[in-house]
Amino acid sequence: MRSVVGALLLVLLTSCDMVTPPALPPVTITVSETVEVDDTPVLDAGGIGKVRLGMTPAELQATGEIGGEANEPEFSCVAYTLKAVRGWVGIMDGVAVEVRIEAGVRTTDGLRIGDSRARMHQLYPKAEQDQHGFNQLLDASARYRFYFINAGDTVTGIELSRPDRRCLS
DSSP: OOOHHHHHHHHHHHHHHHOOOOOOOOOOOOOOOOOOOOOOEEEEEEEEEETEOOHHHHHHHTTTTTEOOOOTTTBEEEEEEEEESEEEEEETTTTEEEEEEEOOOHHHHBBTTOOOOHHHHHTTTOOOEEESSSSEEEETTTTEEEOTTTTTBBEEEEEEEEEOOOOOO
């Protein structure tokens, strides 16, 4: 009986036409991604662009990123304008000790001029307030200071400076 069932199976299998399914047309899949490019200059713990705390006036001039003197009556040191953003770099005891920006910059954590006080607290919860603004120590040699002058709850200036020295009196 087994041989009869096996023979029937063999006949059935060999008599079936093997039909090849039609080829499917090629499918093109396009993957796209939206990438936000942020070319806003960054004020990091060392400075902005090639302008760095601790540089001498000659080194600052060699960067090509500073302009002429920006001395104001309230400055207690020599200051030079920045070319890439609205702001200045202050020199004390022969080196850059302060970078103050009033427009067109962000911190490494993303705080920008025009952001709210709440956003500043969100990004820098340890920032301490004094009579000039809010201070965020970055390391032993640098701090951010955030200003809200005449704007209530809107950041109007960001400073990077040595904790023990600054140019505004």
